[in-house]
Amino acid sequence: MLAAAAVSISFSACRPKGAGSAVAGNAAQRTYVPPGQYDEFYNFVSGGFSGQMSVYGLPSGRLFRVIPVFSVDPEKAWGYSEETKPMLMTSHGFVPWDDLHHIESSFTDGMPDGKWMFANSNNTPRLARIDLTTYRTAEIIEIPNTGGNHCSPFTTENSEYVIAATRFSVPPDGPGGDVPISSYKQNFKGHISFVSVDKETGEFNIAFQLKTPGLNFDLSSAGKGVSNGWLFLSCYNSEQSHTLLEVNASQNDKDFILAINWKKAEEYFKAGRGTKQTNVRYAHNKYNEHTHSATHEIKTEVTVLDVADFEDLAYLIPCPKSPHGTDVSPTGEYIVGSGKLAALIPVFSFDKLQKAIAAGDFESERYDGIPVVKYESALHGEVEKPGLGPLHTEFDDKGNAYTSFFVSSEVVKWNVEKLEVLDRQPTYYSVGHLMVAGGNSKKPYGKYLVAYNKITKDRFLPTGPELCHAAQLFDISGDKMELLLDFPTIGEPHYAQAIPADVIKDRSLKIYDINANNHPFKANGEGEARVERDGNIVRVYMTTIRSHLTPDVIEGIQQGDEVYFHVTNIEQDWDMPHGFAIKGAGNSELLIMPGETQTIKWVPDRVGIFPFYCTDFCSALHQEMSGYVRVSPKGSNVALTSYTGNK
Numbered sequence: 185m186l187a188a189a190a191v192s193i194s195f196s197a198c199r200p201k202g203a204g205s206a207v208a209g210n211a212a213q214r215t216y217v218p219p220g221q222y223d224e225f226y227n228f229v230s231g232g233f234s235g236q237m238s239v240y241g242l243p244s245g246r247l248f249r250v251i252p253v254f255s256v257d258p259e260k261a262w263g264y265s266e267e268t269k270p271m272l273m274t275s276h277g278f279v280p281w282d283d284l285h286h287i288e289s290s291f292t293d294g295m296p297d298g299k300w301m302f303a304n305s306n307n308t309p310r311l312a313r314i315d316l317t318t319y320r321t322a323e324i325i326e327i328p329n330t331g332g333n334h335c336s337p338f339t340t341e342n343s344e345y346v347i348a349a350t351r352f353s354v355p356p357d358g359p360g361g362d363v364p365i366s367s368y369k370q371n372f373k374g375h376i377s378f379v380s381v382d383k384e385t386g387e388f389n390i391a392f393q394l395k396t397p398g399l400n401f402d403l404s405s406a407g408k409g410v411s412n413g414w415l416f417l418s419c420y421n422s423e424q425s426h427t428l429l430e431v432n433a434s435q436n437d438k439d440f441i442l443a444i445n446w447k448k449a450e451e452y453f454k455a456g457r458g459t460k461q462t463n464v465r466y467a468h469n470k471y472n473e474h475t476h477s478a479t480h481e482i483k484t485e486v487t488v489l490d491v492a493d494f495e496d497l498a499y500l501i502p503c504p505k506s507p508h509g510t511d512v513s514p515t516g517e518y519i520v521g522s523g524k525l526a527a528l529i530p531v532f533s534f535d536k537l538q539k540a541i542a543a544g545d546f547e548s549e550r551y552d553g554i555p556v557v558k559y560e561s562a563l564h565g566e567v568e569k570p571g572l573g574p575l576h577t578e579f580d581d582k583g584n585a586y587t588s589f590f591v592s593s594e595v596v597k598w599n600v601e602k603l604e605v606l607d608r609q610p611t612y613y614s615v616g617h618l619m620v621a622g623g624n625s626k627k628p629y630g631k632y633l634v635a636y637n638k639i640t641k642d643r644f645l646p647t648g649p650e651l652c653h654a655a656q657l658f659d660i661s662g663d664k665m666e667l668l669l670d671f672p673t674i675g676e677p678h679y680a681q682a683i684p685a686d687v688i689k690d691r692s693l694k695i696y697d698i699n700a701n702n703h704p705f706k707a708n709g710e711g712e713a714r715v716e717r718d719g720n721i722v723r724v725y726m727t728t729i730r731s732h733l734t735p736d737v738i739e740g741i742q743q744g745d746e747v748y749f750h751v752t753n754i755e756q757d758w759d760m761p762h763g764f765a766i767k768g769a770g771n772s773e774l775l776i777m778p779g780e781t782q783t784i785k786w787v788p789d790r791v792g793i794f795p796f797y798c799t800d801f802c803s804a805l806h807q808e809m810s811g812y813v814r815v816s817p818k819g820s821n822v823a824l825t826s827y828t829g830n831k
């Protein structure tokens with residue numbers, strides 16, 4: 185122990201100043217997961233501007249999967265196969281990219297239940313549900329009346345709703361949107377969407393929206409425990425300025441946390457008090473595990489309730505200064521506001537908030553019709569001198585909070601009741617989000633904290649101008665946080681979730697049951713493999729099994745035909761995908777899981793012989809798993825034929 189500490193001290197002493205390596209002496213042992221053994225936690229991490237979600241193990245930091253959500257992925261043909269293209273459709277058409285900031289788990293009684301991960305897209309406003317049996321994006325819904333869905337996806341205690349609120353207030357959808365931008369104060373509105381989640385299937389539905397003044401909603405947390413039924417959203421730009429926000433939205437000493445009584449809002453909605461808005465257009469895309477295909481539809485109606493029309497729905501709490509994270513403690517009693525430009529962290533008390541509301545303890549002036557609770561009346565207290573640029577807060581199982589500080593590049597531990605700073609550790613560098621295992625649940629697992637850093641500079645081998653982002657793993661089981669590990673991440677990681685492996689791992693699907701495959705172009709065994717022509721559309725019903733494709737000889741295709749390879753993997757063994765690729769295809773490969781059917785479109789642009797092959801090294805004779813298509817000129821009389829083995 186002593187020797188290890190001495191080694192780490194002398195090691196850090198010869199590093200350039202500031203690049204610190206103050207790593208716990210036995211960090212290697214504490215993060216080493218021996219070959220063949222499992223990690224203790226799954227870590228689901230947002231991929232930021234990569235549009236993906238990645239799955240790591242903790243404490244090892246090993247990367248298991250990268251799941252395309254709002255992005256195309258040629259490895260899996262996501263967005264390239266005919267079956268998955270509808271998933272990326274929006275009211276603007278096919279949108280194959282987005283900025284995925286936040287991952288939040290589905291909850292049962294305030295605890296992650298391992299069913300789904302929810303994800304937001306920050307640019308073209310969408311919400312996604314990722315299924316934790318298949319590790320695929322199962323559903324995407326577009327959010328109307330919204331400009332930038334940053335304040336999302338925050339989940340209520342029993343996943344009744346996933347919240348999606350607009351980062352940029354904008355005029356509501358429809359023809360009334362053509363207004364001068366300088367008319368912000370009259371015409372720009374915020375909307376908070378309550379997207380319901382079906383208990384069994386997880387299916388989304390925009391139950392209702394709340395229309396609010398033109399604030400910018402940054403982040404949010406649903407109440408839990410004592411505050412279950414409430415929702416807290418941080419708001420910046422209370423100035424409602426529309427240009428040079430850097431300056432103009434930093435004028436007010438305090439912005440707000442908006443407290444919403446969502447149970448009340450739900451009551452009003454169910455009582456028919458909302459207004460139907462019928463000039464919206466938003467996509468709703470679902471992936472069906474039996475047809476192995478996605479569907480896309482456009483919806484045209486949403487119910488809106490204006491918070492200003494109701495006395496007891498919404499209250500503003502002043503919060504210094506351009507708050508970013510708003511985080512609710514495990515009991516639900518404390519609400520932490522992290523003002524990006526504030527020199528302290530205010531902690532509000534739900535109990536005091538309720539008393540202030542009951543007593544009408546408000547500022548003399550409303551804000552655009554909404555009562556403003558007096559700051560002191562809702563305040564539990566302030567954490568003094570915590571650091572610079574607080575962003576996000578998570579909680580452990582011992583009454584402590586952990587806040588990330590972007591500007592001073594550190595994570596700070598403090599006691600929630602006593603508001604005392606207990607420890608601070610540097611991060612390398614400029615931490616954005618941080619995450620404690622279960623740190624947003626009713627009973628945090630504690631043990632680990634991960635800092636997700638924006639800048640890595642000298643932490644890894646240089647790779648040109650573009651460097652990786654990174655995560656840093658801390659052990660928080662003792663009094664002091666101990667840095668254990670750095671690991672690079674996919675894209676820009678923002679929020680993440682860590683869930684014990686035991687909650688999730690047995691849910692994982694191994695194969696798709698071939699008998700439950702209802703794909704309209706499935707080949708039910710090699711006997712059904714065939715090629716059919718309908719005008720210039722040719723459908724190849726193909727099967728794969730070690731180590732041949734059926735058919736593997738295809739003739740009678742003509743230049744300019746629209747050829748669809750519907751490939752069914754008839755294996756029923758775990759971890760036995762096959763791939764499919766053909767020369768000149770303008771999209772990607774297919775990677776077909778056992779029991780699944782997937783389709784790639786190919787339009788041959790010239791005559792000749794086109795080889796195709798399996799792309800996944802599946803057996804000793806994988807290299808033999810190939811075939812040929814003969815392409816003849818348009819109008820040729822070469823007969824359409826196909827076979828494998830003897831003709």
Ligand code: RUQ
Nearest residue numbers: 285575616617678
């Ligand atoms: S927000 S740092 Cu979307 Cu903090 Cu990521």
Ligand code: CUA
Nearest residue numbers: 798800802806
């Ligand atoms: Cu199938 Cu390689």
